[in-house]
Amino acid sequence: MSQLCEASGVPVPSIKYYLREGLLPSGERTSANQVDYSDAHVERLHLIRALIDVGGLPVATAGRVLAAVDSPDLPLSYIFGVAQYAISDADLYDELEGPSDGTAIVDETIERMGWKVTDENPGRRGAARILDTYARLGRDELAAIPEGYAKGAELIARADLAAVATTSDVRDMAEIVVVGTVLGDGLVASLRRIAQEHVSNEMFANPRSES
Amino acid sequence: MSQLCEASGVPVPSIKYYLREGLLPSGERTSANQVDYSDAHVERLHLIRALIDVGGLPVATAGRVLAAVDSPDLPLSYIFGVAQYAISDADLYDELEGPSDGTAIVDETIERMGWKVTDENPGRRGAARILDTYARLGRDELAAIPEGYAKGAELIARADLAAVATTSDVRDMAEIVVVGTVLGDGLVASLRRIAQEHVSNEMFANPRSES
Numbered sequence: 001m002s003q004l005c006e007a008s009g010v011p012v013p014s015i016k017y018y019l020r021e022g023l024l025p026s027g028e029r030t031s032a033n034q035v036d037y038s039d040a041h042v043e044r045l046h047l048i049r050a051l052i053d054v055g056g057l058p059v060a061t062a063g064r065v066l067a068a069v070d071s072p073d074l075p076l077s078y079i080f081g082v083a084q085y086a087i088s089d090a091d092l093y094d095e096l097e098g099p100s101d102g103t104a105i106v107d108e109t110i111e112r113m114g115w116k117v118t119d120e121n122p123g124r125r126g127a128a129r130i131l132d133t134y135a136r137l138g139r140d141e142l143a144a145i146p147e148g149y150a151k152g153a154e155l156i157a158r159a160d161l162a163a164v165a166t167t168s169d170v171r172d173m174a175e176i177v178v179v180g181t182v183l184g185d186g187l188v189a190s191l192r193r194i195a196q197e198h199v200s201n202e203m204f205a206n207p208r209s210e211s
Numbered sequence: 212m213s214q215l216c217e218a219s220g221v222p223v224p225s226i227k228y229y230l231r232e233g234l235l236p237s238g239e240r241t242s243a244n245q246v247d248y249s250d251a252h253v254e255r256l257h258l259i260r261a262l263i264d265v266g267g268l269p270v271a272t273a274g275r276v277l278a279a280v281d282s283p284d285l286p287l288s289y290i291f292g293v294a295q296y297a298i299s300d301a302d303l304y305d306e307l308e309g310p311s312d313g314t315a316i317v318d319e320t321i322e323r324m325g326w327k328v329t330d331e332n333p334g335r336r337g338a339a340r341i342l343d344t345y346a347r348l349g350r351d352e353l354a355a356i357p358e359g360y361a362k363g364a365e366l367i368a369r370a371d372l373a374a375v376a377t378t379s380d381v382r383d384m385a386e387i388v389v390v391g392t393v394l395g396d397g398l399v400a401s402l403r404r405i406a407q408e409h410v411s412n413e414m415f416a417n418p419r420s421e422s
Contacts, residue, residue: 043348043349046347046348047348050344050347050348053302054302054303054340054341054344056302056303080407080408080411091264091265091267092265092267092397092400092401093401106405109402110405113406113409115405115406115408115409116409116412116413117405117408117409117412118408121404121405121408122401122404123400123401123402123403123404123405123408124401124405125401126397126398126400126401126404127398127401127402127405129265129397130265130394130395130397130398130401131398133261133265133394134390134394136257136261137254137257137258137261137390138254139386139387139390139391141374141377141378141387142374142387142390142391142394142395145398145402146370146373146374147370148366148367148369148370148373149366149367149370149398149399149402150402150406151363151366152362152363152364152365152366152367152370152399152402153363153367153399153402153403153405153406154363154406154409154410155359155360155362155363155366156359156360156363156364156403156406157403157406157407157409157410158359158406158410159357159358159359159360159363160403160407160410161407161410161411161414162357162359163352163353163357164411165414166352167352175350176350176352176353179345179348179350179353180350180353181407183341183344183345183353184341184353184403185396185400185403186303186337186340186341187337187338187341187342187356187360188360188363188364188399188400188403189303189334189337189396189399189400190303190304190333190334190335190336190337190338190341191320191334191338191356191360191361191363191364192334192364192367192368192371192395192396192399193332193333193334193337194317194321194326194328194332194334194335194338194364195324195326195361195364195365195367195368195369196291196368196371196372196392197291197326197328197329197332197334198324198326198327198328198365198368199365199368199369199371199372200291200372200375201327201328202327203372203376
């Protein structure tokens with residue numbers, strides 16, 4: 001175990017915790033007081049830490065996400081669904097309380113974009129919740145889904161699926177889906193920050209500040 | 212204070228906490244044991260709760276964000292910057308440790324897109340950190356910024372700025388920037404979930420399941 005700690009950079013108490021919680025499979029017992037860990041264990045530890053440290057997932061959620069990766073028998077069309085449900089357990093995606101204007105706006109956008117999605121997609125509830133919040137704050141200029149948001153989301157999703165299609169190994173696909181969905185939200189948010197500064201400078205440029 | 216609680220739906224202990232932490236301005240003292248609160252206080256409480264409950268900000272961060280909203284003297288071109296710095300204090304946007312291939316990929320994308328942004332934009336660090344993590348996980352098919360991500364982010368940012376441009380009141384602009392940036396990340400992530408399901412069905416459709 002101390003060698004696994006050295007190879008992975010993950011402290012022994014954390015390794016023990018991940019073993020206990022089922023995120024990391026047990027090593028192979030080779031004698032009474034010797035357990036062998038493989039390179040696969042080191043890789044798995046890197047994946048666990050990426051989901052928790054960079055993706056910001058709670059340990060229990062990371063466990064559910066990894067369980068999805070470990071279920072390669074699922075039909076391909078369900079891989080995204082499984083990853084999304086496992087990941088989307090933040091309050092944002094909870095069931096809404098009572099009727100919601102946001103839901104109608106989301107449905108309209110799905111219709112307009114020609115998207116075919118199930119009623120259970122967690123993004124429906126997340127988007128509706130945000131729109132309802134904008135409306136409650138009286139921020140009517142935000143309480144809609146701009147065309148740029150819908151088109152931008154579709155461009156991003158097409159890139160996501162193109163990455164998945166680079167492999168035909170189902171376990172590999174599941175890992176790309178999970179890693180790309182958890183960490184991809186941060187990449188999208190980061191690029192949005194960069195593009196906002198550019199567009200903001202473009203629109204609100206102060207001519208005097210340009211030399 | 213109990214009337215403020217009733218009007219806003221926010222419990223008295225929370226109201227006291229926000230007052231103490233400076234998120235909510237004090238009411239007007241009208242006699243020795245009477246403080247008057249206005250509709251502006253109710254609106255402010257809704258804004259505080261939206262940032263914390265829906266946007267997921269820690270109370271201290273919400274305080275910094277509201278301080279940005281309360282500084283309408285800032286030049287317009289800096290409003291986004293202030294909001295972004297106040298919001299982007301998650302680990303994702305911290306300084307990177309050591310050299311980073313991700314930084315080079317981010318720089319290339321900024322160049323290719325013709326984006327003009329400062330070195331201090333927090334999105335640069337966030338995007339580089341995610342790309343470095345993909346590479347460390349050996350997920351080379353993800354360790355790049357797909358064109359769809361860059362173009363999608365720009366479409367979304369243009370919609371963000373269009374919402375800001377609906378008003379010429381600087382305080383209003385600041386609030387749209389802050390609310391739209393904090394909650395907008397959740398809206399983008401939600402739409403990405405919806406579009407992923409649609410594109411995934413399109414690419415990996417099982418003909419038998421269609422009647």
